[in-house]
Amino acid sequence: MIPYGRQHITQADIQAVSDVLKSDFLTQGPTIPRFEQAIAQRVGAGHGVALNSATSALHVACLALGLGPGDVLWTSPITFVASANCALYCGAQVDFVDIEPDTFTMSPRHLEEKLRHAAQNNCLPKVIVPVHMCGQSCDMAAIGALAKAYNIRVIEDASHAIGGLYQNQPVGACAHSDITIFSFHPVKIITTAEGGMALTNSADLARHMARLRSHGITRDPAEMTHQPDGPWYYQQIELGMNYRMTDMQAALGLSQLERLDEYVTRRNVLAERYDRLLADLPLDLPGRLADARSAFHLYVIRLRDHTLHRAVFEGLRAAGIGVNLHYIPVHLQPYYTRMGFAAGDFEAAEHYYQRAISLPLFAVMTEAEQDEVVQVLRQLLHG
Incomplete structure (x- = not known):
């Protein structure tokens, strides 16, 4: 089976984790701040806050921005459910903005129209979560300008996109947002096994998210309600969670980070090769923004004949090609249809879902493996 994604673990990665296992700290030690600083420096952000998953990072980001009951968060319907669920964790409501057909990302045109109507009805969102789908x-700039005009906070869900570029800046610099979220799940660009990080240029937001990830507890006397009882003293000043990353995970992340550019370059080479090999088939290739470089976490094709969708997907799987579908539109999930969402709400997202297939793509994929994927796909489409 050729999987749709696969982590790449080297002897250097294993050694980095082994070194932590032999050290005095397994969980909350010195490797975590080193990893946070390294990621922040790599993308040009002021601060990084490491967490045990990108889902946790989305949750604390929403809390740090004050999202709560009575508020609304808007995100893309084409994403993993965590991009929407983070609002529900805070007691807020969720709505969606349809996607661009070619890049599968939030449409500024749809966003502008929806914001204009929301302003007229006094129901603007507090937070917008655009999703950098597939690494794109x-x-x-357009989304950030609209958010600024309507006084809305922005969280970039860049779970797919570490190593990507936008207008010659690394994704994660937070040039047009308050907070950016990365994922380090094994099939992402680099991995910490499980893990995520929130990037921000606000020291206050960084401190708040760091406190929320650790039970809402502080040891900083400046944040306490009274002077410490002694050097042992701490206070829980708000309700937080245990969302902490371990030193072992951070060590793996630091080691993987050394190969980030190599991985993204290889993914782009493979994506461009897919473009050439698939150009004559009856399908649409993933689009790119002219002023951006995708990290290419995923390579998603869309069949022009949607009636072939299931047969082609199942045929690829039967041939040992581990294709997947990213993603089922969130608004069509039963949990969300019970809130009132229904088929027909977001036309571009639903059109995408009826045709999309994620082909295998990972940094150590060989050209022979890629040729096999293309050969099987070609046979299924041409009979």
Whole structure:
């Protein structure tokens, strides 16, 4: 089976984790801040806050921005459910903005129209979460300008996009957002096994998210309600969670980070090769923004004849090609249809879902493996 994604673990990665296992700290030690600083420096952000998953990072980001009951968060319907669920964790409501057909990312045109209507009805969102689908940045200049005009906070869900570029800046610099989220799940660009990080240029937001990830507890006397009882003293000043990353995970992340550019370059080479090999088939290839470089976490094709969708998907799987579908539109999930969402709400997202297939793509994929994927796909489409 050729999987749709696969981590790449080297002897250097194993050694980095082994070194932590032999050290005095397994969980909350010195490797975590080193990893946070390294990621922040790599993308040009002021601060990084490491967490045990990108889902946790989305949750604390929403809390740090004050999202709560009575508020609304808007995100893309084509994403993993965590991009929407983070609002529900805070007691807020969720709505969606349809996607661009070619890049599968939040449409600035749809966003502008929806914001105009929301302003007229006094129901603007508090937070917008654009999703950098497949590693391709959203048009963040346009989205950021709209958010600024309507006084809305922005969280970039860049779970797919570390190593990507937008307007010659690394994704994660937060040039058009308050907070950016990365994922380090094994099939992402680099991995910490499980893990995520929130990037921000606000020291206050960084401190708040760091406190929320650790039970809402502080040891900083400046944040306490009274002077410490002694050097042992701490206070829980708000309700937080245990969302902490371990030193072992951070060590793996630091080691993987050394190969980030290599991985993204290889993914782009393979994506461009797919473009050439698939150009004559009856399908649409993933689009790119002219002023961005995708990290290419995923390579998603769309069949022009949607009636072939299931047969082609199942045929690829039967031939040992581990294709997947990213993603089922969130608004069509039963949990969300019970809130009132229904088929027909977001036309572009639903059109995408009826045709999309994620082909295998990972940094150590060989050209022979890629040729096999293309050969099987070609046979299924041409009979």
